[in-house]
Amino acid sequence: MGNILVVAEIQKGELREASYELLTQAHAVAGAGDAGRKVRSLVIGSGVADAAAEFAGKGGGDTYLADAEGLAAYNVNGWEAAILAAAEAAEADLILLSNTPSGWDVAPRIAAALDAAFVSDCFKIEADGDGLALYRRVFNGKLDAKLSVSGAGPVVATMQPGACAAYEGTSQGATHPVEVKLDGAKAVFVEVKAAESKGVDLTKADIIVSGGRGVGDPEKFTEVIQPLADALGAAMGASRPVVDAGWLPHEYQVGSSGQVVQPKLYIACGISGAIQHLVGMKTSNFIVAINKDPDAPIFEVADIGIVADLFEVVPALTKAVQEAKGG
Amino acid sequence: MKVLVCLKQVPHSDARLDIRDDGAWIKDDGVKFEINSYDTYALEQALRVKDAGEAEVVVVSIGPDRVTQALRTALGMGADRAVHVNDPEAEGSDPLGVAKILAAVAAEESPDLILTGFMSEDGNFAAVPPMVARLQGIPSATAVVQCEISDSSVRVERELEGGAMEVVDLEMPCLIALQTGANQVRYASLKGIMQAKKKPVDAKTVADLGLAGQVGASAVKVVIEKIYRPDKGEGAEMLEGSTGEVVSQLVGKIKELGLL
Numbered sequence: 001m002g003n004i005l006v007v008a009e010i011q012k013g014e015l016r017e018a019s020y021e022l023l024t025q026a027h028a029v030a031g032a033g034d035a036g037r038k039v040r041s042l043v044i045g046s047g048v049a050d051a052a053a054e055f056a057g058k059g060g061g062d063t064y065l066a067d068a069e070g071l072a073a074y075n076v077n078g079w080e081a082a083i084l085a086a087a088e089a090a091e092a093d094l095i096l097l098s099n100t101p102s103g104w105d106v107a108p109r110i111a112a113a114l115d116a117a118f119v120s121d122c123f124k125i126e127a128d129g130d131g132l133a134l135y136r137r138v139f140n141g142k143l144d145a146k147l148s149v150s151g152a153g154p155v156v157a158t159m160q161p162g163a164c165a166a167y168e169g170t171s172q173g174a175t176h177p178v179e180v181k182l183d184g185a186k187a188v189f190v191e192v193k194a195a196e197s198k199g200v201d202l203t204k205a206d207i208i209v210s211g212g213r214g215v216g217d218p219e220k221f222t223e224v225i226q227p228l229a230d231a232l233g234a235a236m237g238a239s240r241p242v243v244d245a246g247w248l249p250h251e252y253q254v255g256s257s258g259q260v261v262q263p264k265l266y267i268a269c270g271i272s273g274a275i276q277h278l279v280g281m282k283t284s285n286f287i288v289a290i291n292k293d294p295d296a297p298i299f300e301v302a303d304i305g306i307v308a309d310l311f312e313v314v315p316a317l318t319k320a321v322q323e324a325k326g327g
Numbered sequence: 328m329k330v331l332v333c334l335k336q337v338p339h340s341d342a343r344l345d346i347r348d349d350g351a352w353i354k355d356d357g358v359k360f361e362i363n364s365y366d367t368y369a370l371e372q373a374l375r376v377k378d379a380g381e382a383e384v385v386v387v388s389i390g391p392d393r394v395t396q397a398l399r400t401a402l403g404m405g406a407d408r409a410v411h412v413n414d415p416e417a418e419g420s421d422p423l424g425v426a427k428i429l430a431a432v433a434a435e436e437s438p439d440l441i442l443t444g445f446m447s448e449d450g451n452f453a454a455v456p457p458m459v460a461r462l463q464g465i466p467s468a469t470a471v472v473q474c475e476i477s478d479s480s481v482r483v484e485r486e487l488e489g490g491a492m493e494v495v496d497l498e499m500p501c502l503i504a505l506q507t508g509a510n511q512v513r514y515a516s517l518k519g520i521m522q523a524k525k526k527p528v529d530a531k532t533v534a535d536l537g538l539a540g541q542v543g544a545s546a547v548k549v550v551i552e553k554i555y556r557p558d559k560g561e562g563a564e565m566l567e568g569s570t571g572e573v574v575s576q577l578v579g580k581i582k583e584l585g586l587l
């Protein structure tokens with residue numbers, strides 16, 4: 001069997017936590033297989049030799065270094081070339097990336113280039129005999145899937161950040177430069193625009209009442225969700241489809257592409273609980289979920305769940321809160 | 328300019344998901360299907376290119392007869408022509424198989440721009456679009472929320488984490504995979520739907536595309552062993568009873584938290 005190549009990521013000058021999580025997975029799979037299978041890594045960037053050396057010592061093993069000015073920011077052509085060069089040098093038949101904006105952009109291209117099996121956004125990968133068992137969510141988190149790989153060809157997989165603990169072991173590894181041809185790139189990085197400053201800062205709220213697609217239309221937000229928020233002295237939040245449809249501005253969005261919040265109380269109304277929403281609120285101190293679907297994944301992270309029509313429960317709750325405050 | 332839009336038909340977001348007896352996917356008989364929401368943004372983007380000047384918009388979808396509905400909807404919204412890869416040999420393809428089929432269609436059509444959704448609402452792989460681009464040897468960008476299209480290049484904004492955006496210039500031909508919310512998607516007008524009846528839908532088989540034996544269930548590299556309801560872990564304490572009972576228990580909890 002071939003080796004395992006871990007593609008590390010640097011963000012704001014530091015190796016990402018998610019990259020160390022990849023190492024946890026890589027060592028678990030390598031340890032279960034034949035002893036000859038090694039964990040190797042790749043660090044891409046500009047002026048990142050120290051980061052590569054650090055990674056090589058903290059579990060990354062022999063680490064390839066694609067270090068060039070043209071790689072200072074992510075760009076799909078440069079990353080693709082670097083990963084393919086490192087995969088070949090590492091004799092890797094399992095390539096692991098994080099399911100981050102760079103990872104999901106380049107990983108499928110690597111699989112297509114290598115005619116490899118591809119599985120994205122895994123929360124767990126296990127050695128299964130000679131093969132692999134890969135676990136991931138489907139239907140926006142409503143169901144889980146167990147997948148396997150057929151044939152002996154290479155495998156490319158991306159891992160959901162935060163799905164496992166970061167690797168804490170050490171390793172002895174050297175860094176090896178890899179040559180990356182950068183001219184002729186057809187995708188050129190221009191700039192990163194920082195997130196716009198928020199008129200509504202949900203991170204400071206003690207209580208957030210959030211509505212999702214289940215609220216149905218913008219008027220219902222004003223009629224049903226807003227009054228509960230007002231009664232509780234809470235901020236209002238929303239899932240992405242609410243913002244996409246223009247019912248509320250982006251600053252109300254909770255989740256991986258919105259705000260990450262941690263209030264004392266989070267009340268989710270008509271929100272199914274897709275992972276991208278959960279990462280934005282699951283560390284809240286207390287979570288209440290109101291959803292008519294008993295299988296909605298939001299109930300996995302909630303402290304209290306109510307399977308009901310939100311249009312019955314929420315107005316009744318608003319009234320009860322008003323009474324409790326008035327009385 | 329020629330724009331190719333890839334559409335997938337997926338179970339409606341409110342559809343009940345019953346697991347098939349073999350455990351490997353959901354039962355799709357009796358399920359209502361719709362165009363994958365991400366793909367509707369791709370179609371809208373294509374139609375805007377057409378609105379702004381000369382462009383031919385071709386939509387392509389892979390799937391059984393039911394997919395005709397999705398293609399008719401797209402034609403009703405303003406697409407010019409459809410390609411329907413309707414062949415049992417295509418069924419059960421993994422994302423790379425799907426990408427090979429779409430890349431073969433793209434090779435026949437040679438569009439300047441391929442627009443797709445960022446991911447599908449059923450499989451959630453987000454794999455096919457960059458694969459198609461790579462198989463075609465063209466650049467791609469994913470999770471795109473804005474594009475400015477000029478004659479030979481496209482400037483896109485890709486969504487990063489926490490609301491930051493990455494601006495990238497792509498040389499045409501290129502593939503752009505749209506994130507939800509990228510635009511406001513139009514509806515098909517009655518007139519559009521009537522006109523759509525006369526627009527051509529070109530049926531293709533896997534063999535027509537020169538891919539016999541290379542795609543479909545027999546060629547997969549990734550096998551779905553089973554799908555199942557997630558382990559609820561400790562899960563929530565579920566409140567039961569009448570609305571009144573549920574609400575008073577909840578108010579009690581909020582008081583306990585010291586928030587009332």
Ligand SMILES: Cc1cc2nc3c(=O)[nH]c(=O)nc-3n(C[C@H](O)[C@H](O)[C@H](O)COP(=O)(O)OP(=O)(O)OC[C@H]3O[C@@H](n4cnc5c(N)ncnc54)[C@H](O)[C@@H]3O)c2cc1C
Pocket residue numbers: 140211212213214215238239240241242253254255256257258259269270271272273274275276277280290291292293296308309310311340446470
């Ligand atoms: C890269 C990326 C980033 C993303 N970022 C975010 C993000 O930051 N934030 C985010 O939220 N999402 C994000 N998403 C989208 C995410 O995957 C989901 O699509 C989204 O969270 C679903 O929102 P929802 O729960 O409101 O809608 P749905 O999943 O459609 O759920 C609606 C729920 O309402 C319930 N319901 C309907 N009617 C009623 C009723 N009358 N009473 C009670 N319950 C009812 C239904 O049972 C259902 O569970 C992102 C996706 C991607 C790919």
